[in-house]
Amino acid sequence: MAPFLSQYIWTWLAYTIAGVVHVALIINLVAVGALIFIWLERKISGRIQDRLGPTRVGGKFGWLQTLADGIKLLTKEDLTPAGADHFLFKIAPYVSFCASIAAFIAIPFAGGYYPWIAQHLNVGVFFVLAVLGLEVFGVILAGYSSASKWSLFGAMREAAQVVSYEVPLGMCVVVPVLIAGSLDLVVIGDSQAGWFTNWLIFHDPFTFIIFWVYCTCATASVNRAPFDLAEAESELVAGFHTEYSGLRWSFFFMAEYGSMFSVSILASILFLGGWHGPIPVTEFLGLSPENGPVLGYLGQLIGAVNVIGKGVIAVCVMMWIRWTLPRLRIDQVMATCLKYCTPIAAAMFLGATIWQLQLPGKAFFGLKDVSPAVYAIGDGGSAAKPADTEKIADDQDRIARSTLAAPKLAQKGL
Amino acid sequence: MMDAIYWPSFFFFLFSGLACAFGIAVLLSSNIVRMAFYLVLSLGATAGLMFLAGAEFVGAMQLLIYVGGTLVLLIFGVMLTSQERFVVMKTWAGDWVKAFLAGGALLFILAYAAFSIPEWRGIERAEAEALVAQPSVTPIAMGLLGARTDDPSRSGYLLPFEIVSVHLLVVLIGAAYLARAKRSRSSIEKI
Amino acid sequence: MLNLPLANMLTEPVGVAHYVTVGAILFICGALCMATKRNALGVLMGIELVLNGANLNFIAFGSQYLRNDAHSLGLDGQLMALFVIVLAAAEAAVALAIALNFYNNHDSIDVDRADQLRG
Numbered sequence: 107m108a109p110f111l112s113q114y115i116w117t118w119l120a121y122t123i124a125g126v127v128h129v130a131l132i133i134n135l136v137a138v139g140a141l142i143f144i145w146l147e148r149k150i151s152g153r154i155q156d157r158l159g160p161t162r163v164g165g166k167f168g169w170l171q172t173l174a175d176g177i178k179l180l181t182k183e184d185l186t187p188a189g190a191d192h193f194l195f196k197i198a199p200y201v202s203f204c205a206s207i208a209a210f211i212a213i214p215f216a217g218g219y220y221p222w223i224a225q226h227l228n229v230g231v232f233f234v235l236a237v238l239g240l241e242v243f244g245v246i247l248a249g250y251s252s253a254s255k256w257s258l259f260g261a262m263r264e265a266a267q268v269v270s271y272e273v274p275l276g277m278c279v280v281v282p283v284l285i286a287g288s289l290d291l292v293v294i295g296d297s298q299a300g301w302f303t304n305w306l307i308f309h310d311p312f313t314f315i316i317f318w319v320y321c322t323c324a325t326a327s328v329n330r331a332p333f334d335l336a337e338a339e340s341e342l343v344a345g346f347h348t349e350y351s352g353l354r355w356s357f358f359f360m361a362e363y364g365s366m367f368s369v370s371i372l373a374s375i376l377f378l379g380g381w382h383g384p385i386p387v388t389e390f391l392g393l394s395p396e397n398g399p400v401l402g403y404l405g406q407l408i409g410a411v412n413v414i415g416k417g418v419i420a421v422c423v424m425m426w427i428r429w430t431l432p433r434l435r436i437d438q439v440m441a442t443c444l445k446y447c448t449p450i451a452a453a454m455f456l457g458a459t460i461w462q463l464q465l466p467g468k469a470f471f472g473l474k475d476v477s478p479a480v481y482a483i484g485d486g487g488s489a490a491k492p493a494d495t496e497k498i499a500d501d502q503d504r505i506a507r508s509t510l511a512a513p514k515l516a517q518k519g520l
Numbered sequence: 521m522m523d524a525i526y527w528p529s530f531f532f533f534l535f536s537g538l539a540c541a542f543g544i545a546v547l548l549s550s551n552i553v554r555m556a557f558y559l560v561l562s563l564g565a566t567a568g569l570m571f572l573a574g575a576e577f578v579g580a581m582q583l584l585i586y587v588g589g590t591l592v593l594l595i596f597g598v599m600l601t602s603q604e605r606f607v608v609m610k611t612w613a614g615d616w617v618k619a620f621l622a623g624g625a626l627l628f629i630l631a632y633a634a635f636s637i638p639e640w641r642g643i644e645r646a647e648a649e650a651l652v653a654q655p656s657v658t659p660i661a662m663g664l665l666g667a668r669t670d671d672p673s674r675s676g677y678l679l680p681f682e683i684v685s686v687h688l689l690v691v692l693i694g695a696a697y698l699a700r701a702k703r704s705r706s707s708i709e710k711i
Numbered sequence: 712m713l714n715l716p717l718a719n720m721l722t723e724p725v726g727v728a729h730y731v732t733v734g735a736i737l738f739i740c741g742a743l744c745m746a747t748k749r750n751a752l753g754v755l756m757g758i759e760l761v762l763n764g765a766n767l768n769f770i771a772f773g774s775q776y777l778r779n780d781a782h783s784l785g786l787d788g789q790l791m792a793l794f795v796i797v798l799a800a801a802e803a804a805v806a807l808a809i810a811l812n813f814y815n816n817h818d819s820i821d822v823d824r825a826d827q828l829r830g
Contacts, residue, residue, distance in 0.1 A: 228655045232580040239588035525721050532725050536733040543740035559756050573774040575789045590803045597807045601820045611747045619747050623739040630735035634728040642726030670786050691801040698808035
């Protein structure tokens with residue numbers, strides 16, 4: 107947006123406006139998303155428990171209930187416990203919230219020639235993983251500065267859990283990166299263009315299993331049930347946010363729903379095709395940028411709806427699991443991470459590597475051929491320049507082969 | 521006027537100001553948890569400086585490993601060892617005076633030496649605006665595997681990579697052994 | 712010598728010298744932390760600051776935006792910084808294990824109490 111605007115106004119103003127618009131869109135997405143998810147959670151949990159959920163506020167389905175709750179929270183007294191460290195107590199919810207929202211900076215909502223992404227980073231996946239790991243700071247600061255035993259225990263348990271699950275999460279994320287050939291999220295999404303058989307989850311059986319391990323690790327990473335003993339209402343009063351009231355408490359909840367949404371969207375981009383739907387409708391209708399700006403915009407819009415829709419479905423599945431399964435103890439959580447998730451992820455990683463070496467360029471469990479244009483996207487460039495990427499890939503291949511060949515020749519005494 | 525400002529320099533001063541300010545705050549603070557928090561912010565600003573210098577992969581690694589791993593470890597350690605709430609240990613004023621004298625002298629020498637080399641003062645603005653950002657992830661990855669694609673006359677980093685992997689394994693085992701739960705003296709005396 | 716008119720700072724690109732100065736400030740904060748703090752974890756934080764100052768130097772010498780001459784380190788700077796980060800994390804883990812052991816044995820984290828080997 108910024109280069110487009112800078113044709114009409116000063117450059118610095120164009121960049122400022124583009125930045126402000128992107129930030130406003132992302133904050134809106136997370137905040138309104140949290141609103142909708144809280145209502146959805148209450149409805150889903152009600153139905154699973156054979157009751158109705160909110161039905162009064164805003165008509166028959168109670169969809170304005172969360173707004174009413176938000177207004178109620180705004181009017182509550184803003185208290186700080188007497189023995190608390192005031193500065194850290196006040197800043198902890200904001201740290202959590204910032205970390206949760208910052209992950210959306212590098213997540214694309216539509217790809218192609220002009221991806222809908224706030225900041226097109228070369229290391230997109232890595233950046234999102236790094237920022238998701240920073241959310242634990244808000245939790246630790248909240249627990250420590252509340253000057254309360256329950257908060258401290260809850261915070262330590264949650265920090266241990268999040269940090270331990272980052273290891274298998276990283277290994278699960280590496281498999282789609284390996285198959286697509288780049289850390290760039292736009293490239294990973296675009297390598298799944300076409301029918302749903304191109305989706306990375308169906309690429310080989312190892313990636314299929316890795317997807318389910320990713321689901322487990324992502325649920326544990328955002329502290330959702332059955333891994334939510336940090337906020338276990340039945341054990342620890344309310345865990346690390348016991349002493350928080352009013353708007354500060356709601357910041358923690360917006361952070362939690364924000365990170366749930368971001369790991370769901372990450373799963374949809376890495377494994378479930380991202381902005382490419384199961385049937386390539388945009389191709390059939392000709393909604394691509396070559397046919398003009400309006401049709402291109404419509405194509406991108408359908409892509410964005412795809413990404414957000416898949417994310418919402420994944421969040422609903424997380425809610426479904428929460429209200430179905432019982433909570434795990436802390437030793438069971440740690441055992442799941444270290445004895446099950448990490449070895450399985452490592453073994454599947456090895457399997458996916460071997461599969462990719464033996465059967466490159468094939469999709470859907472090796473039964474279908476991927477078109478060379480889509481396959482070449484991953485080799486050293488963005489989706490916008492397929493001709494250049496082949497040249498760069500050829501150069502790098504040539505240099506790599508010549509550098510690796512030299513020691514072998516030296517060994518043979520030549 | 522706004523067009524005359526070179527924005528990367530502006531962001532450099534912003535991030536470096538934050539990093540230095542929080543670094544000095546770590547030095548001057550006496551509450552250990554606040555020191556850890558200021559350190560987090562200082563290292564985050566340093567990651568921003570790394571992104572500005574074009575080292576995106578290293579910046580993301582800094583956030584992931586340093587801030588998200590090492591500092592969480594540090595804060596755990598802080599919580600496990602501060603028995604009384606917000607325990608405070610003060611240094612004597614004499615120590616502060618000596619420290620600031622030595623530190624100030626070293627800073628003056630380093631800054632003077634850095635700015636006295638002409639090639640280190642910066643490149644021309646026209647030249648800087650003509651530079652094209654190069655993705656650094658693939659060359660770094662290839663370099664770690666032994667094949668230098670950016671500059672074939674330099675050597676690869678496969679051996680240090682392997683050494684660091686074994687080193688991390690050794691450190692993992694060693695730290696886990698050192699920090700295992702042992703029966704402390706007080707509980708033995710109670711028996 | 713040191714001609715550094717302030718008006719030039721915002722309009723011209725910064726160079727290696729600016730990054731080296733920031734690295735020096737972080738290094739000195741860290742070194743003073745190591746020297747003056749009595750809490751062992753404060754000393755550990757000083758170590759982290761020192762390593763970060765040195766890391767910033769490596770990044771600066773290897774950046775194409777800061778220097779363009781033939782002596783630039785190129786990608787070697789970033790690779791060395793990568794190894795420094797990994798090794799610093801490993802060293803922080805071991806140092807923390809030692810500090811925890813000391814706390815368990817002496818019930819205090821004050822480094823001035825660690826004088827049993829004093830001759």
